[in-house]
Amino acid sequence: MTEDSEPNFQVPIMVTEEMITSRDWDRRPGPFYRVNDVSKFFFGMSASWLRLKMKPDSKHPDTWFTVNGEPMEFRRLDENKTDSARVFWLSDVELMAYSLFAFGWEDRDRLDKILAVVRATADLYGLFGDEPEGPPE
Numbered sequence: 001m002t003e004d005s006e007p008n009f010q011v012p013i014m015v016t017e018e019m020i021t022s023r024d025w026d027r028r029p030g031p032f033y034r035v036n037d038v039s040k041f042f043f044g045m046s047a048s049w050l051r052l053k054m055k056p057d058s059k060h061p062d063t064w065f066t067v068n069g070e071p072m073e074f075r076r077l078d079e080n081k082t083d084s085a086r087v088f089w090l091s092d093v094e095l096m097a098y099s100l101f102a103f104g105w106e107d108r109d110r111l112d113k114i115l116a117v118v119r120a121t122a123d124l125y126g127l128f129g130d131e132p133e134g135p136p137e
Helices: 017-021 035-042 048-053 090-102 110-123
Strands: 088-089
Touching: 017 090, 035 048, 035 088, 035 090, 035 110, 088 090, 090 110
Parallel strands: none
Antiparallel strands: none
C-alpha cells in the first residue's frame, strides 16, 4: 500500500475497548496516555510528529489515522472542551500502528516492534485475563 491510497484492513486486534472498559481503573492507573507518551513510548517520535499525523494533509484528507476508511476519533480529557488535551487508550495505539503501516509510514519490522510494546503493556495491565493482583509478596 502506498501513502496515496486509503487503508482498508482487517487485522486480528489484540486490545479492544471492551477489554479496557470492563476493568475498574478507579483504584489504579489505567492504560491511558497523553500525546507525548504515545508518540515517545510507542512510536519513538516527538509529540509534534504525532500532532502532525493527526491533521489532514494533501495525501491524507482524513489524517493518517483511519480504520476501514473512517478517521479515528480520539478522546479528550474533558469531552466538553474541544481544546482539552487528547487522551489515547491502548486500544487506540494498536489501531494507529496498523493505520500507519497501511499508509506505508512504517515497515513490517517497525510495526511488529510497536505491537510487541502494545502486547507487553496490555499484559502488564492484565487485559488478557484476570486483573493483576499486584507484586508477589
